[in-house]
Structures are given as C-alpha cells and as structure tokens.
Amino acid sequence: MSGGLTFQSLIPQASPWVESLATSPVAVFVNGPTFGYATWEVGHILSLILIGGTAILMNLRLLGAGVTNEEPREIYRNLRLWQNIGVVGIIVTGILIGSANGVKLYNSSAFTVKMIALLSGIILTYGVSRPVTLANGAVALLPKIWFAIGGALFLASLWVLCTSVLINVGVYHLITALALILIPVTRGRVRLGYIAGLAALIIAQFVHTHFIIKPDDYAHLDPVNKVYTALYGVWLVGAALITLFRGKGEVGGPLTKLVAYVAILVWVLGATAGRWIAYQ
Numbered sequence: 001m002s003g004g005l006t007f008q009s010l011i012p013q014a015s016p017w018v019e020s021l022a023t024s025p026v027a028v029f030v031n032g033p034t035f036g037y038a039t040w041e042v043g044h045i046l047s048l049i050l051i052g053g054t055a056i057l058m059n060l061r062l063l064g065a066g067v068t069n070e071e072p073r074e075i076y077r078n079l080r081l082w083q084n085i086g087v088v089g090i091i092v093t094g095i096l097i098g099s100a101n102g103v104k105l106y107n108s109s110a111f112t113v114k115m116i117a118l119l120s121g122i123i124l125t126y127g128v129s130r131p132v133t134l135a136n137g138a139v140a141l142l143p144k145i146w147f148a149i150g151g152a153l154f155l156a157s158l159w160v161l162c163t164s165v166l167i168n169v170g171v172y173h174l175i176t177a178l179a180l181i182l183i184p185v186t187r188g189r190v191r192l193g194y195i196a197g198l199a200a201l202i203i204a205q206f207v208h209t210h211f212i213i214k215p216d217d218y219a220h221l222d223p224v225n226k227v228y229t230a231l232y233g234v235w236l237v238g239a240a241l242i243t244l245f246r247g248k249g250e251v252g253g254p255l256t257k258l259v260a261y262v263a264i265l266v267w268v269l270g271a272t273a274g275r276w277i278a279y280q
Helices: 012-023 025-030 037-062 072-099 102-106 109-134 141-162 167-185 188-212 218-244 254-279
Strands: none
Touching: 012 025, 012 102, 025 072, 037 072, 037 109, 037 167, 037 254, 072 102, 072 109, 109 141, 109 167, 109 254, 141 167, 141 254, 167 188, 167 218, 167 254, 188 218, 218 254
C-alpha cells in the first residue's frame, strides 16, 4: 500500500477495469516494438518541461523578474503556442503510459497528487495566469473565480503529498523551487536578508543533522528535519508575502503576484509527484 490517498481508496469499484488496461490495445501498442514505453516516458517529461518552462517565464514576468524588457502580454503571445503543445503532449503521453501501468498508478498516492496538480495547473494556467498576463497584470472577476478553484485544488494536492508516507519528503522540491524563485524576485536589502537567513538555516540544518546528531540516528533525525522543514516554510512564505506588497514598476498588485507564485509551483508539484511515483 502507498500510505496515502489513492484512487483505489476513492473508487474501489474501478479495480476490474484498471486491471484490464494492461491487456488493452493501447497498452499493447505502448509496450510494443514500434516506439517502446521509454519513448513515451521521454515525451511525457519533455512535455512537462515545456509547459513548466513557459509557465515559469510568463509568471516570473508578473512577479517583475525574468524577461522584463517586454510587456507581459507580449510574453504570453510568444509562449502560448508552446504552452498548448506542452499541455496536449502531457495529456496524450500520460494517457498512453498510464494505460500500460494502470494497476501501479491506481494504488499510488503520488499519482493522486499528480492528477490533482495537473487539473489545478491547467485551471491556473488557462483560467488565470494567461488571461492575467494578457491583461498586463489586471485580474478580472472570472480569473479570480478560477483562481479560487485552482488554488483550492493546489492546496488539496499539497496536503495529499505532505500526508502520504514516503513521498512527503517531496515537499523539499517545492521548498527549493520557491527558494530559487525568490532570489530574482526580491530586491535590495530584502534580497540580502532573505539569502542570509536561508543560508543560515541550511548551515544550521547541516551541522545539526551531521555533527550534533549522528547521520544514522533516524529516530532523532526525523523530528529535527521536520522542524527545519517548517522553518524553511515560514521563512520562504514570509519573504514571498513581503514581495506581494513591494516593488515599484512591477505589473499588477498583490493578487497578481500571488497568482504567479501558485501558477509556477503547481507545475513543480506535478513534476515532484511524477518523480515519486517510481518509489511507490
């Protein structure tokens, strides 16, 4: 068992259908000699890189970083085709490789996280981030509604990740992503203070878990690492909140920036879950 929320626990009645997928024509084709399972996996990863990369470029602009010599709407127009290709690619390849690996995914909490994050990512990208970028940072009523829905799904997928045995350590991928995003987004003394505090936390954790506590003393390491994880979260979220209300010349207001942060992290969460599927 995966130790977390799975589709098997949600819809156990689908078990016979999921088991039958392994012998379906689609699964036979995916595992066949024409392309091979690994080829479709590579296509899936490339599609995720494409949608994730374009989302990062577009939403960094809303945060006042990245390609700042062009208006947000111009960045959207240059990236929208590639985003569409990435989304289509990730859905098509996902269906193909999923049909050949249905039983494993059916009982995987990491797969549950990935599916919720994928739905959230599509909503946040197409219903919120793209319209906001096209409007140069202005957030209309409809994007606000979609943001409430997509944001709730993002938090739900994050909750499943953090409460699932084994894969909960994947939250460090999101911590790392947010830590890196904040470097170009913060400014002046705020950036220096943020980096100094982050470096202090990293050094303190390393010393604490390598010298004060023995590296193989898991009974004491686990609670200590959880404390540091919480400290990272507080520090990063605090720095991000500061950036919501600071920054001259940046497009949009606090809500625009919040949209940008979530619209980037949701794809990181999806990629994180995809990585941890192999370990369940």
